[in-house]
Structure formats: structure tokens, C-alpha cells
Amino acid sequence: MVQFSEYLSRKKNETSKVDSLKNKRISDTKSPNVGQVNDIEKQSMVSPTKYQSPSWDHLDSFINYYELPPILSPNLPSKYNVENKAVNGDLNNIPKKVEPSLPDAFQKNVHQSAKIPKMLSPTLPDRYERKLVQPQPQRNLKIHHLEDQLNTTVVPKNKDNIYQQEVKQDRPGEYSAKKRSVSEDESPKPIGLGISTKASKKIKKDQRPATASTAIASKATVKTYTQTATTLEELLKKVDKYLEVAKYRKHRGDDLKPKNPRLALAYFIDCIIIYLVTFNHDDQARRLSRKLYNDNRWLSLIDFLNFVLNFAKSNDIEDIVGLVYQVRSIVYEHLSSIYEDFIKIKQSRRNKLNTNDFDDIIKIDDAIITDIDRKCKYAQLSKKGIMEAEKYLSIFKIQEKYPSIIQAMNAATNIPDNESKLIDPVNDNLHLPISTGVGLKEITRYAFLFVKAWCKEQDIGYEDWIF
Structure with a gap:
């Protein structure tokens, strides 16, 4: 008890000292003026209302005034605008209702019309839809039944027409698909073309025309x-005959080289033409005998050229130089x-070999690579030869010096091409020969x-022509 009483007395002394210090400070400060005291009293008399944050507990506060909820609206409702002047000492300035900005014709029916749909709705109110969207016209579709179309009568506009006839139509799916038979004597005429067509016989396998490919041909007569029926024996006989004649022309030209070079060139060019015909007949004979073409013969002709x-x-002799360039490019x-x-x-x-035949596959692959190199090589030499020939014998030079060739070419345009593979x-x-598209027949x-x-x-004076 003694300790507690001492604590109270000590606490009392401390509070008394604090009060004395406060009173001393107040006395040291100057006393305010009378006007200031009156203003302070007036301010104390009129206690301003504390600003309260707007509460959105009641939805009527913004629904009735077309306001948005605080989450979607960036501003506060006008009823909480503290900048407005107080009306009769009250800051609660209630705004007027916002009327919709519609024309006078629609103001009467604003409250009577149906509710406006949501913003995301694809539809419009009734008052807009009646003027903007026009209803589609109704179409009365007539349903046609197939059973009623079995017997129909075609009635022309002119009722007095004597060519009225009854047209019968079959039901779909019930007609009979009849194949039209075409005979050899029948010649149907397409409507509007003015020409007649005639069915042709099918060509038998042994009567099909010969081709220039190296594919296996039929053993029968082609x-x-x-x-013009040409057998293998006839071709071989012609090959032997032409080879003998070409050898004679070659030797005759060799004899005339030092004496008369121009006449020797005439023999050489005639020999080249004979070789072209001979090797062409040899190709066709090898095709009939189911053999590959002999490329060595044509390579020997390149040496002679x-x-x-x-x-x-x-x-x-530039003209003959240009001619030889042209012939050699076509042979290439x-x-x-x-x-x-x-x-x-x-x-x-x-492709017919098995995967285990490694040796055979390697041999064939090596042969294919060699043939590809040769093919590309001779194709390039052919193009180069045409360009070289243009330097010595151009088409303008042919037209100027040898007009008979141009005349023969113009006359040949009206003659159909000879479909035979044999050179004539x-x-x-x-x-x-202005491009590589010319073949052996044309260059010969x-x-x-x-x-x-x-x-x-x-x-x-060269008159020793074989053709």
C-alpha cells in the first residue's frame, strides 16, 4: 500500500508540472484581436457538413436519372456534384430527368413504345423496323408433281396453229439407256456445223504407223x-545399195580435191545426203528387228562432216561452210x-531388277550417267552449231542468192507433210534450219x-545425182 501511494503522489506531481508549463506558454503568446475572435466564433456557430463519399447502395439514384453504375461510368452522378450552389442551404441539387433526343413525331410514343433491346442485340425496335426493313414479297410456289407430267399437251400462242401435237415425257429414272450404234455408211451431221462425220474403222495393231521411238515394235509388217509397205528385207537392201554409192562419191571427191575443190565439195555434199538417207533406213530396219539405234553410225557421219x-x-567457200554447220547441228x-x-x-x-542385284544396278547406273552426259553434250553442240551457221549462211543471204529455195519452201506450205519415217x-x-526443231527429213x-x-x-557441171 505504501508503494502504491507513493506512485500516485509522484504521478500527481508530474501532471502538475506539465500543467504549469502549458499555462506559461499560453501566457507568453500574444492574445488575438477582437475581430479575429468574432470570426472564429461565427465559424464555430456554422458547422459545415462533412463531405460524404457517394454511396451506391440504392440503385434508384442512377436508374431514375438515366445514369450508369459506378463501374461503367467515369463520372459521378450530378446529384453528388459539390460544386453546384446550394438551394435553400441544401447541397442536394436533384437534376432533372433527361429526355430522349428524338424528333417531334416520336416524342409522343416514347413512353408507349416497346423497350429498346440491348446494345449487342442484332434486332431493332418495332418503330425502326417498320421503316428500315422492308418485308420480303411472298411468292406462291407451284409444286409440280411428276405424275401429272406423263401426258402433257403443248399449246402454242396461236390457237389456230395446225401443228399442235402431244408430247409425252417419261419419268426420270425410268427411261431406257439405248446405245447409239454407228455404222460405216452412216454419216451423222452435227447441227450448225455444215459438215458430216463418218465413223472410221479401228486400226489393227499390225497396221499402226511406225514411230521414231526405240520401244519394242511389232514383228508384223508396218x-x-x-x-507404202516396207519390209525389213527391202530396207536392208536399200541400206547396202546406198552405202556402195556413198563410198563411190567419197572416193571421187577425194580424187578431185587438188584439181577442182568446188566439184569435190559437190561430191562430198551429195555423199552426205546419201549417208543421211542410208542411216535413216538403218534406224527403221533396226526398229523393226527390235534392236536399238546404232549411234556409232551417226558418230561416223559427224567425223565426215x-x-x-x-x-x-x-x-x-562460206556457203558450203554454213550448210555443213546446219546439217551437223541437226545430226547432233x-x-x-x-x-x-x-x-x-x-x-x-x-526397275525390273531386285534390290539384291547390286552389281547389275551399279553397271546400269554408270551407263545411264554416261548417256546423260552425252545427251547434254550433243544438245549443246546442236544449239552452238545453229549460231555458227548464221555467221556464214543467214536466211537473208539465202533469200538474196538462192531465191529458188524460198520459192520451194512457200510452195511446200500447201502440201501435207509426209508421215513416213523414211527420208525422201x-x-x-x-x-x-533456223532452229533445232528441224528434223532429219527437213534438213535432207x-x-x-x-x-x-x-x-x-x-x-x-555436176549431174551425177542418185535421187
Whole structure:
């Protein structure tokens, strides 16, 4: 008890000291003026209302005044705007209701119309839909029954027409599909074309025309479009005959080289033409005997062409130089096509081998690579030869010096092409070798006419023609 009483007395002394210090500080400060005291008293008399944060507990506060909830609205409702002046000492300034901004014609029916749908709704209110959206016109579709179409009568606009007839229509799916039989004597005419067509007989397998491919051909006799039947024996006889004649022309030209080079060139060009015809007949004979083309024969012709080319250059006979370039480029193109056929045949053989035949597969692959290199090589040489020939013998030079060739070419446009694969220098069509698209038949005909025109222009008495 003694300790507690001491604690109370000590606490009392401390509080008394604090009070004395406060009173001393108050006395030290100056006393305020009378005007200031009055203002303070007035302010104390009028106690301002504390600002209360808006409460959104009652939804009527913004529903009735077309306001948005606080989550979607960036501003407060106008009823909480403290900047407005107080009305009769009250800050609660109730705003007026916002009327919809519609024309006068719609103001009467604003409250009577149906509710506006939601913003995401694809529909419009009735008062807008009646004016904006026009209803689609009703169509009365007539249903046609198939049973009623069995017997129908076609009635023209002119009722007095005597050509009224009854048209019967079958039900779909119940008609009989009849195949139209075409006979050989029948010649149906398409409507509106003015021409007649006649059914042709089917070509038998042994009567199909020969092709230039190296595929296996039939052993039977092949009939060409020219209806000239050529057997294997006839082809081989012609090959032997032409080879003998070509050898004679070659030796005769060799004898005339130092004495008369121009006449020797006439023999050489005639020999080249004979070789072209001979090797072409040999290709067709090998095709009939189910053998591949002999590329070595054509390579030997390339050697002879190079020999004639060098001889013509040494004697400055540019026209013959250009002619030999043209012929050699077409022979190169033919060699490229031969190796292309070799590649196809070897690829078919390789596909038939088993995967275990490694040695055979490697051999065939090596042969295919070799043929591909040769094919590309001769194709490039063919294009290069055409460009070189243009330097010595252009088409303008042919037109100026040898007009008979241009006339023969123009006359050949009205003659159908000879579909036979055998070369005929006299009757084949003529095409100028201005590109690699010219074949052996065209270049042989062209060389035959050119050497004749050249001999006539140079006054060379060469009359030893075999064709």
C-alpha cells in the first residue's frame, strides 16, 4: 500500500508540472484581436457538413436519372456534384430527368413504345423496323408433281396453229439407256456445223504407223500413212545399195580435191545426203528387228562432216561452210534424242531388277550417267552449231542468192507433210534450219535443194545425182 501511494503522489506531481508549463506558454503568446475572435466564433456557430463519399447502395439514384453504375461510368452522378450552389442551404441539387433526343413525331410514343433491346442485340425496335426493313414479297410456289407430267399437251400462242401435237415425257429414272450404234455408211451431221462425220474403222495393231521411238515394235509388217509397205528385207537392201554409192562419191571427191575443190565439195555434199538417207533406213530396219539405234553410225557421219567443214574453210567457200554447220547441228540433235531413248530403256531395265542385284544396278547406273552426259553434250553442240551457221549462211543471204529455195519452201506450205519415217529428199517438205526443231527429213530436203542451187550458181557441171 505504501508503494502504491507513493506512485500516485509522484504521478500527481508530474501532471502538475506539465500543467504549469502549458499555462506559461499560453501566457507568453500574444492574445488575438477582437475581430479575429468574432470570426472564429461565427465559424464555430456554422458547422459545415462533412463531405460524404457517394454511396451506391440504392440503385434508384442512377436508374431514375438515366445514369450508369459506378463501374461503367467515369463520372459521378450530378446529384453528388459539390460544386453546384446550394438551394435553400441544401447541397442536394436533384437534376432533372433527361429526355430522349428524338424528333417531334416520336416524342409522343416514347413512353408507349416497346423497350429498346440491348446494345449487342442484332434486332431493332418495332418503330425502326417498320421503316428500315422492308418485308420480303411472298411468292406462291407451284409444286409440280411428276405424275401429272406423263401426258402433257403443248399449246402454242396461236390457237389456230395446225401443228399442235402431244408430247409425252417419261419419268426420270425410268427411261431406257439405248446405245447409239454407228455404222460405216452412216454419216451423222452435227447441227450448225455444215459438215458430216463418218465413223472410221479401228486400226489393227499390225497396221499402226511406225514411230521414231526405240520401244519394242511389232514383228508384223508396218504400214505407214503413205500406204507404202516396207519390209525389213527391202530396207536392208536399200541400206547396202546406198552405202556402195556413198563410198563411190567419197572416193571421187577425194580424187578431185587438188584439181577442182568446188566439184569435190559437190561430191562430198551429195555423199552426205546419201549417208543421211542410208542411216535413216538403218534406224527403221533396226526398229523393226527390235534392236536399238546404232549411234556409232551417226558418230561416223559427224567425223565426215568435220572433214568436209575443214576442207570448205580452207578454200573460203562460206556457203558450203554454213550448210555443213546446219546439217551437223541437226545430226547432233538426232544423237541427243537417241541417247535419251537409251536412258529410258536402261531405266526400265533397272526397275525390273531386285534390290539384291547390286552389281547389275551399279553397271546400269554408270551407263545411264554416261548417256546423260552425252545427251547434254550433243544438245549443246546442236544449239552452238545453229549460231555458227548464221555467221556464214543467214536466211537473208539465202533469200538474196538462192531465191529458188524460198520459192520451194512457200510452195511446200500447201502440201501435207509426209508421215513416213523414211527420208525422201525429193518429196519431203522443206523447212529452213533456223532452229533445232528441224528434223532429219527437213534438213535432207533442204541440203539437196541447196547443193543443186549452189552448183547452178557456181556453174559446176555436176549431174551425177542418185535421187
